[in-house]
Amino acid sequence: MLRILMAHTHRIWSRKYMHHSMDQLDMLDPTGSMTTLAPISESPLTPTHQHLHGSYHSMNHMMSHHHPGTLSGHTGGHHGHSAVHHPVITAAVAAAGLHPDTDTDPRELEAFAERFKQRRIKLGVTQADVGKALANLKLPGVGALSQSTICRFESLTLSHNNMIALKPILQAWLEEAEAQAKNKRRDPDAPSVLPAGEKKRKRTSIAAPEKRSLEAYFAVQPRPSGEKIAAIAEKLDLKKNVVRVWFCNQRQKQKRIVSSVTPSMTGHGSAGFGY
């Protein structure tokens, strides 16, 4: 939790003082009138990939998007300072038999995520395997999950609430898997054959220079108005939607337990500061 609080603090700090090194912020004017959308030193060799996605949209993708039943009981404020953290309240709740935040405690989540990964690997199971296995677990309203989600769970790159919702499910799988491991098991997987004739959608990629600009804008105004988004989009020569989504995703990132901003060292209990 200490790490989280510190990371959070740092984040605030960053946004407040970082512009000493970001000259581009001069034209951001988060207070409204944006008459200063002047040209910033942009790299002339900026490949624009955004028009790469012609029509990668097939109805099938929409339909096949099965939602395993949103298993989220997100009741507002999932931010570190819930009343249950108060010593007195915690004691009271504990006395009442209700397990307070033994389940919601970030440290517990972190500890579990690590144990989970170790034991999963010990079992010789991949993240993708776990995701699929969850469906076979047949828990109420629990379907399969992607490799992405399992990975994010293990690396704590999910929201606090998301982690809490997934923990019991993954815990159940782990126990089941280890139980069977004793009885020795193993079966070859089914060959995943993609439904013939499907256009794979292309992932639009935002070039580094544009990304840097977006980050600068975000530092000043994480939630730009539609108009500003449009202006930024035009200025960077990106589609408005791409910019809007970028900001949304950026905001989501901020809410992750572990801010993955440093692609360097990954997943090790020692001084793993995200930043």
Add this chain to the structure above:
DNA sequence: ATGCATGAGTT
């Protein structure tokens, strides 16, 4: 492991 995106549910 992570970037860009979708879609259901909110505000």
Add this chain to the structure above:
DNA sequence: ACTCATGCATA
């Protein structure tokens, strides 16, 4: 138009 959980595609 946003938040949230989640995933395809890709580095």
